[in-house]
Amino acid sequence: MTDEDGASTLEPLDLDECRRLLRESTVGRVAVAVHDFPLIVPVNYRFVETSGPTWVVLRTRAGSLLEQAPMPAAFEIDAIDAQHHSAWSVLVRGTLHRIDPESADLAEHFDPEPWADGERDVWMAIEPFFITGRRLPGGTPSWAFQPEAYL
Amino acid sequence: MTDEDGASTLEPLDLDECRRLLRESTVGRVAVAVHDFPLIVPVNYRFVETSGPTWVVLRTRAGSLLEQAPMPAAFEIDAIDAQHHSAWSVLVRGTLHRIDPESADLAEHFDPEPWADGERDVWMAIEPFFITGRRLPGGTPSWAFQPEAYL
Numbered sequence: 001m002t003d004e005d006g007a008s009t010l011e012p013l014d015l016d017e018c019r020r021l022l023r024e025s026t027v028g029r030v031a032v033a034v035h036d037f038p039l040i041v042p043v044n045y046r047f048v049e050t051s052g053p054t055w056v057v058l059r060t061r062a063g064s065l066l067e068q069a070p071m072p073a074a075f076e077i078d079a080i081d082a083q084h085h086s087a088w089s090v091l092v093r094g095t096l097h098r099i100d101p102e103s104a105d106l107a108e109h110f111d112p113e114p115w116a117d118g119e120r121d122v123w124m125a126i127e128p129f130f131i132t133g134r135r136l137p138g139g140t141p142s143w144a145f146q147p148e149a150y151l
Numbered sequence: 152m153t154d155e156d157g158a159s160t161l162e163p164l165d166l167d168e169c170r171r172l173l174r175e176s177t178v179g180r181v182a183v184a185v186h187d188f189p190l191i192v193p194v195n196y197r198f199v200e201t202s203g204p205t206w207v208v209l210r211t212r213a214g215s216l217l218e219q220a221p222m223p224a225a226f227e228i229d230a231i232d233a234q235h236h237s238a239w240s241v242l243v244r245g246t247l248h249r250i251d252p253e254s255a256d257l258a259e260h261f262d263p264e265p266w267a268d269g270e271r272d273v274w275m276a277i278e279p280f281f282i283t284g285r286r287l288p289g290g291t292p293s294w295a296f297q298p299e300a301y302l
Contacts, residue, residue, distance in 0.1 A: 007268035027231050031182035031189040038182040038189050040227035042240045076191035080178050085266040089193045115236040116287055117158035
């Protein structure tokens with residue numbers, strides 16, 4: 001449903017839907033503030049839900065900015081459809097901290113397997129205090145309102 | 152070129168390439184810190200290069216978190232190919248501040264045209280002090296190394 005400008009209304013995603021989307025994706029973006037200035041870095045990740053922690057797990061290089069944890073962090077995944085002006089996004093906010101990959105069988109079952117090479121053997125996790133999501137339903141592309149154009 | 156794990160090496164994008172990608176995209180993500188905790192919000196934007204300012208321009212609602220500018224911000228665009236494990240991303244860091252849409256013919260020529268409805272008539276811009284980009288070239292999908300599987 002779109003208005004005359006093709007804009008639609010943002011709708012909240014419920015927590016179950018956010019968790020499902022987090023489980024199904026493997027690439028997201030981490031934001032942290034360095035000297036009070038935010039930056040955003042794409043990362044490979046795994047969403048880990050165990051009987052113990054719920055974590056967004058990622059791997060980085062020794063000495064990377066992210067390794068200066070613990071620190072507040074945001075993590076975001078999304079999908080964008082420019083044709084229909086539709087999108088969804090999930091935002092996780094929490095504390096980024098270093099973890100032991102041997103704990104909770106992480107290395108065996110939840111390796112984020114970075115696409116970028118190099119020794120990314122520092123394992124980090126964001127422990128969420130906040131998970132939320134939104135969907136923009138978009139609409140039918142405007143040309144579809146003009147079937148006569150194809151007759 | 153990928154190693155045995157299918158990982159490839161991150162390569163820097165030069166400034167011209169970053170600017171070209173910023174001009175061609177219309178959806179990105181803004182990160183700001185609120186009470187020291189970062190958050191990430193997808194936004195429609197336009198990259199404005201005039202004889203005067205270079206700006207990432209966006210529109211938001213009156214009273215939104217972003218309106219509490221000026222404040223430090225990061226802005227990111229990317230494209231991700233999960234099949235080839237390839238990706239690129241561009242990161243802009245700067246100060247987010249409120250702007251007058253009537254200045255520099257912004258409203259006429261550089262309207263970010265938000266996909267989300269509602270009165271998004273507060274115009275904001277990030278004035279970059281830093282633009283950088285990276286590309287992960289990825290590789291041929293692993294099945295392509297096994298042509299005999301299709302004989």
